[in-house]
Amino acid sequence: MTGSHGKIAVFGAGSWGTAFSIVLADAGNDVTIWARREEVAATINDRRQNTEYLPGIELPPVIQATHDVEKALHGADVVVLATPSQSLRANLTQWAPYVEPGAVFVSLMKGVELGTLERMSQVIAEITGAGPERIAVVSGPNLAKEIARREPAASVVACADEEVAKRIQARVHSPAFRPYTSVDVLGCELGGAYKNVVALSVGMAVGLGFGDNTTASVITRGLAETARLAMALGANPLTLMGLAGLGDLVATCSSSLSRNRTFGEKLGQGLTTEEIIASTRQVAEGAKSCSSLRALAARTGVDAPVAQYVDEVIAGRMTAQQTMDAFIARDTKAETD
Ligand SMILES: NC(=O)C1=CN([C@@H]2O[C@H](COP(=O)(O)OP(=O)(O)OC[C@H]3O[C@@H](n4cnc5c(N)ncnc54)[C@H](O)[C@@H]3O)[C@@H](O)[C@H]2O)C=CC1
Numbered sequence: 001m002t003g004s005h006g007k008i009a010v011f012g013a014g015s016w017g018t019a020f021s022i023v024l025a026d027a028g029n030d031v032t033i034w035a036r037r038e039e040v041a042a043t044i045n046d047r048r049q050n051t052e053y054l055p056g057i058e059l060p061p062v063i064q065a066t067h068d069v070e071k072a073l074h075g076a077d078v079v080v081l082a083t084p085s086q087s088l089r090a091n092l093t094q095w096a097p098y099v100e101p102g103a104v105f106v107s108l109m110k111g112v113e114l115g116t117l118e119r120m121s122q123v124i125a126e127i128t129g130a131g132p133e134r135i136a137v138v139s140g141p142n143l144a145k146e147i148a149r150r151e152p153a154a155s156v157v158a159c160a161d162e163e164v165a166k167r168i169q170a171r172v173h174s175p176a177f178r179p180y181t182s183v184d185v186l187g188c189e190l191g192g193a194y195k196n197v198v199a200l201s202v203g204m205a206v207g208l209g210f211g212d213n214t215t216a217s218v219i220t221r222g223l224a225e226t227a228r229l230a231m232a233l234g235a236n237p238l239t240l241m242g243l244a245g246l247g248d249l250v251a252t253c254s255s256s257l258s259r260n261r262t263f264g265e266k267l268g269q270g271l272t273t274e275e276i277i278a279s280t281r282q283v284a285e286g287a288k289s290c291s292s293l294r295a296l297a298a299r300t301g302v303d304a305p306v307a308q309y310v311d312e313v314i315a316g317r318m319t320a321q322q323t324m325d326a327f328i329a330r331d332t333k334a335e336t337d
């Protein structure tokens, strides 16, 4: 059985790479997933499941997996990237020579690189030399487990070239997954990275035993902070009110499936960053991006207390309770400042 659209390579056989492969398969593509570990590729091929990241979910027959980079990329006109943000640069440097000429990169990643403070689309451009018309982002309220169960959801496909965004939109539109186009790559990427940091802060409030007033206050001020930075860098404010902004923020901050919110809850309960990281294999991007977003905000001259306080707790310099006290004690001001 083959899909009608052609072949897409998906790099990263974690929760989201695997769940998004189901969307791609349902949308009519042939999918080859590249897995870092050979045994994960073998399990997908032999048992039709990714038992480690999405146990119990049967994968369609058009999904194949391999550990061989060249084989994964051969004949693929779209390359989907779904690894942790902080390892993209090193990974892509190895993969780039095997990418088909003209292939479009689609980033699913929600992080900002430490050190360079680059968004994933910027890292892709730097490593591969691809122009903005070959780099797209898919971002929205898309918790992997729900998408894998084919629960209905919407998302945004952003590319500076609207025609390319439309082409990718057609390739990812499945019976359960509704993509909208956008040309605001920056706004989508910052919305996706920032909501993870806000979810950490919300999780801390939950872990401390606080209720809906506290979490709604953190979510709303977190969105204000996201919009402040994104607009200062040139994003369309409406993007932050859309699926890749508010939509993803609500999903992540409300869901017990979110790794970032869960991470925050554990911090609120008094566990240390090291203890939490040691207890899971899965990535919580906000635990690193709080630092890069804080630095990006400082460089841009934007006030970013949520990123600042989350970064302090992650680094072990403040407790979750101290950050809640500090939020309330900040100098008072107008809401829209
Ligand atoms: N899980 C979700 O619901 C969603 C996740 N995302 C984003 O997708 C990206 C990937 O996240 P998940 O798949 O959820 O993470 P995950 O933790 O489930 O899987 C990460 C995958 O990357 C691999 N990996 C880890 N370190 C690596 C390295 N150094 N080099 C190459 N591969 C490496 C792991 O083996 C695993 O296959 C993140 O940026 C995340 O924010 C976006 C939307 C939804």
Ligand SMILES: O=C(CO)COP(=O)(O)O
Binding pocket: 110, 140, 141, 142, 143, 144, 196, 199, 248, 251, 252, 257, 258, 259, 260, 261, 283, 284, 285
């Ligand atoms: O990005 C996500 C949902 O859109 C997933 O959030 P977590 O990484 O916190 O699980």
